Amino acid sequence: MSSTTLVSGRTSTAASLDTILDRAEAAQAVVQRFLSRTSVPALRVSLGLVFLVFGALKYLPGVSPVEGLVSRTWNVLSFGVIDGYAALAITATLEVFVGLTLVTGVFVRIGLIALAGTFVGIFSPLVFFNAELFTAAGPTLTAQYILKDLVLVTAAMVVAATALKRPIRR
DSSP, X not given: OOOOBOTTSOBOHHHHHHHHHHHHHHHHHHHHHHHHHHHHHHHXXXXXXXXXXXXXXXXXXXXXXXXXXXXXXXXXXXXXXXOHHHHHHHHHHHHHHHHHHHHHOSSHHHHHHHXXXXXXXXXXXXXXXXXXXXXXXXXXXXXXXXXXXXXXXXXXXXXXXXXXXSOSOO
16 A cells, blocks of 8 residues: 655554554464464364363263263164163263363374274164154254254364374384
């Protein structure tokens, strides 16, 4: 932009606008560097906390809102071998393990593999119990509880993309 000196000795707003835009670009660059450095680790830890807390709830009978669903899903997936509290304990252990790997940053790749398996179990009820989860009025609260996990899958994909950038051997 060109600037024009006014009779009062001040420059026109064109020069002032350039200065404002330069400062805004500098501020944006600072924010972008901060986000680049912190966003994926923050996402990894927050994803880990979600799995850690929800997994821990499953150890406590009567606390997790999806107890029955977890038990029924394991029953179907295991052809009737795993049911009841065993299903909850296995799921809880898997989710707590995933959460710990993500929160601590230790064995993240192994945790991500376990997380992929966890997502199979999480979304299985949509196939096995579709008629119960989706009514004429729309998805039930349980279906919504499951569908929100699509966000967790996407977050896990971002974390995995970053974790897999590093070579396996150091």
